[in-house]
Amino acid sequence: MGTFSTLLCQCAVFVLATGVLAWAAPAEARPWVAVTGAVMLAAFLGITLHRHRQIRRLAAEVDEVLHGGRTVGFSNCREGDVAVLSNELAKMVARLVRARDQLAAERSALADALADVSHQIRTPLTAAALMLPAVERADDAVERKRVARELEAMIERVSWLVTTLLKIAKADAGAMRMERHEVRAADVARRAVAPLAMAMDLHDVGLAMDLDEEAAFRGDAHWTTEAVENIAKNCMEHTPAGGTVAVSVRENALACTIAVSDTGAGIAPEDLPFIFERFHRGGAGNDVRQAAGFGIGLSLAQALVSAQGGTVRAANNPEGGARFEVVFPKVVV
16 A cells, blocks of 8 residues: 555656646647656556566565575566566575575584484493492492492593583684694604503504604694594504504695504495594494494594694505595695
């Protein structure tokens, strides 16, 4: 009703203006002024009504999108400013649809991640709860100390999980503070494997180091060390007794690379695309890769390296075993 009233007012103003012009014109020109005014009024009404029909159609299609529709063609608007408006609306709708799909995917991923976190935390917490009565009932000091150590290990596992997930969340949100200075890659590799020395001895896994002492990159030494340590720990856990974990550092004109490989069973081809996904722990057919863990160490490593502009790649060695490469490019194209 508002649009119709506005149109009537415009027509009234147009007729009044035509009447004033006709009254001011000479007597012999008044019929021509009246005819010209009538033609212009008819043209004005036709164009205005056509434009209003286009706008109503656009409004109906936008309303369809807002109430669940996914596609809007805007195909009937071909010329003029209404066509420009329709094109902009089409772009807006396409962007809104993408944003909605992305939010739905993120919401689903968040729900899955929360379910995985809940499951991963519940397992050691349940074990810890079952150990508490054993500690209370243990009369022998040696037995009590053994159960207490197992209980402490379970608590450490939960603490590590929560801390690691927090680091991943900070990296995803871009809230992790990264230094940008010259880092010697060989020093990073040595610091990364140092905490694993005792565990490698216990697992009877050897360590081979082949380091280019001059190799360097611009990044954060602390977070890169943690990323390489997680990769090396993953390789150690998936290497059978008597095997070897090899760490090498190389540099060329394009990039600095820290590579970690093992002599285990390697990564199943179907697992390669998902190896850096959170809580992914490989196929059930690979018995070597059933080591205890949460499946987020590699995900954290990728997040830490990506936050510095680097990449992490996973593959299988031709002679067997898995190979991971942390690459920091020297030239940004």
